[in-house]
Amino acid sequence: MNILAPSILSADFNVLGEQIQTVAKAGAQYIHVDVMDGIFVPSISYGMPVIKSVRKSTDAVFDVHLMITEPVRYIRDFVDSGADIITVHVEACKDIDETIRDIKACGVKAAVAINPETPVDKIMPYLDDIDMALVMSVHPGFGGQKFIPDVLDKVRIIRSYYRDNNMDKDIEIDGGINFDNLPEVLEAGANVIVAGSSVYRGDAAANTKKFLELMR
Numbered sequence: 001m002n003i004l005a006p007s008i009l010s011a012d013f014n015v016l017g018e019q020i021q022t023v024a025k026a027g028a029q030y031i032h033v034d035v036m037d038g039i040f041v042p043s044i045s046y047g048m049p050v051i052k053s054v055r056k057s058t059d060a061v062f063d064v065h066l067m068i069t070e071p072v073r074y075i076r077d078f079v080d081s082g083a084d085i086i087t088v089h090v091e092a093c094k095d096i097d098e099t100i101r102d103i104k105a106c107g108v109k110a111a112v113a114i115n116p117e118t119p120v121d122k123i124m125p126y127l128d129d130i131d132m133a134l135v136m137s138v139h140p141g142f143g144g145q146k147f148i149p150d151v152l153d154k155v156r157i158i159r160s161y162y163r164d165n166n167m168d169k170d171i172e173i174d175g176g177i178n179f180d181n182l183p184e185v186l187e188a189g190a191n192v193i194v195a196g197s198s199v200y201r202g203d204a205a206a207n208t209k210k211f212l213e214l215m216r
């Protein structure tokens with residue numbers, strides 16, 4: 001199933017709850033929540049208290065993308081704040097197996113992300129264990145960047161692996177997705193589509209509906 005995950009990094013934080021309701025009411029299944037620590041990535045975004053507060057605005061799935069060093073330290077806190085899916089970066093964890101185990105032990109879905117420059121081999125050992133693989137299509141840290149098409153090879157390799165092993169798992173793609181590159185991204189095998197600036201720039205409800213239409 002194709003799923004749209006609007007990234008609230010591009011939303012108006014002054015009215016964040018309403019901005020979430022707008023896309024959820026328009027049909028977005030996930031809300032993509034980018035957490036940045038200023039160490040793993042240059043920028044700092046928001047953390048547990050904000051997530052806990054906006055959690056009250058919707059029942060949509062909270063897809064929490066942790067761009068933080070050693071996220072294993074905070075898994076329980078993010079689950080308690082309302083995360084339904086937790087994504088950690090392969091580049092940010094000393095012990096990925098332990099981190100995945102901790103996420104699952106908390107009763108939420110576990111996902112692993114890889115940066116554009118990280119070879120696909122780094123994620124292959126975890127594909128059986130995780131619920132979702134996240135392929136970054138920009139360098140993490142900021143919204144509104146240009147899509148890096150080379151990463152689609154990684155999506156194809158992961159999708160082939162899942163197909164060959166009869167696993168119908170999710171592959172999320174994140175960064176620079178717009179109405180123009182969406183077809184090639186879906187064609188490569190991604191089925192969870194993160195879109196920040198292309199949803200929240202302009203009419204967020206209309207953009208959400210258009211994405212969902214193109215993803216049917």
Ligand SMILES: O=C(CO)[C@@H](O)[C@H](O)COP(=O)(O)O
Binds near residue numbers: 140141
């Ligand atoms: O994780 C990140 C950036 O690090 C993303 O989730 C962006 O927030 C997506 O925004 P757009 O590239 O779609 O504007």
Ligand SMILES: [Fe+2]
Binds near residue numbers: 007032033034174194
């Ligand atoms: Fe993200």
